[in-house]
Amino acid sequence: MNERIDENVIAKNRNTPQYLLKLTALMKRLPSHHPIVEEVRELVAIHKAGFNGERALDFPLSLVKSKDHTVYHDIRISNISSYFQMDSLVVTPSYLLIIEVKNISGTLLFDPIFNQLIRTSKNNDVEEAFPDPLTQVRRQHLQLLTFLKQHRFPSIPIETLVVVSNRRTVLKATNDVKEIATQVIKSDYLPTKIKAFDNKYLEEKLSMKEMRRLGRLLIKHHTPLDIDVLRRFSLSRLDLLEGVHCPECSYLPMKRLHGRWICMKCGGVSREAHLEALRDYALLVSNWVTNQEVRRFLKVESADAVKRLLGELNLEYVGANKARKYKLDNRVINRFADK
Secondary structure (H helix, E strand, O other): OOOOOOOEEEOOOOOOOOOHHHHHHHHOOOOOOOHHHHHHHHHHHHHHHHHHHHHHOHHHHHHHOOOOOOEEEEEEEEEEEEEEEEEEEOOOOEEEEEEEEEEOEEEEEEEEOOOEEEOOOOOOOOOOOOEEEEHHHHHHHHHHHHHHOOOOOOOOOOEEEEEEOOOOOEEEEEEOHHHHHEEEEEHHHHHHHHHHHHHOOOOOOOOOOOHHHHHHHHHHOOOOOOHHHHOOOOOOOOOOOOOOOOOOOOOOOOOEEEEEEEEEOOEEEEOOOHHHHHHHHHHHHOOOHHHHHHHHHHOOHHHHHHHHHHHHHOOEEOOHHHEEEEEEEHHHHHHHHOO
C-alpha cells in the first residue's frame, strides 16, 4: 500500500458545541434573580473550559505535518443503542489514535485502583473526584472497534491518549505510575508521542480508498449533541427576557427608531443588534418563526419593520401573509452579520 491520502491534516474542524451555544444564550435571557441562573452560569463555565481545552490541542496537532495523518475533531457516533464521543481522532494508514482532552487545573491524581481522577485545587486542600478519563478512552476504543467491524474495515491498531491541555496542571498517580505516564501526557508532548506511534506502526493497514471511506462514514454518522435547554431546565419561553441586547453595554431592551437600534442606557447605536436576538430565539425556542413572534421577541410594534428585517436576511420561508413562517438559519444570520 504505497498510496498516500492527499488531504489537509484537519478533515473535520472543531466547532463551538451546540449545547454550549444554547447554555450561553439561556444565561443572557434569564432574569438575574431566576433560581437556576447560577446553575446555568456554572455549566457554561464548565463546558467553555472543556471546549477551550480541546482547542488548545489544535496547535500541537498542527505540528504534525504528514499528510498521512488526518484529524477529525469532536466526533459523536451512534453505536447500536447509544452514542460515543471522541474529542479528536487521528487516522493514519497504520493506526488510529483516540484523544481525550482534559482541561482541569490544580493537581490531578490518577487512581487506577478505584478508577477515578482526584483533583486538588491550587488554593485549598479540598479533593474532588472526576470520572476516570482512562476508563473513558478504553470504552471509546471498544466502541470504535465495534464501529469498524460493523463497516468491515480491516483490523488496525487503535491507540488512546488522555491529553491534559492546562500547562500548569500537576500530574500524579497512586499506582502504575510508569504505565499511566504512557497514556496520560501534556499537550506539548503530543507531536513527539505521535511520532513514536509512527515509528511503532510501520505496516500500512488501510489503503487510500479505505481511509477516504472511513472519513466519509465518520462524517455521515456524526450526530452533534443537541439538547432542548428549556425542557432540560423545565422552562418555557415565558421565563426568557425579551428584547434586543445593546452590543456596547448589554442593556436590555434597545428601542427601534428610524431603522436603527438605540440603547436607552449608554446611547449606543446599531443596525444589526437584532441578529444576536434572532440567534438566541433559534437556539432556545424554535428556528421557525412568524412575523408576529419576532415582533414580540424583539419588542417591535411595526409588522412592516420586522418584514424588512427578515427580508434582508433572505431566509427560507413557507406560507404567505400572516401565516408565513421564516426559518432562522444561524449560518445565514452569521454570514449576514459578517458582511
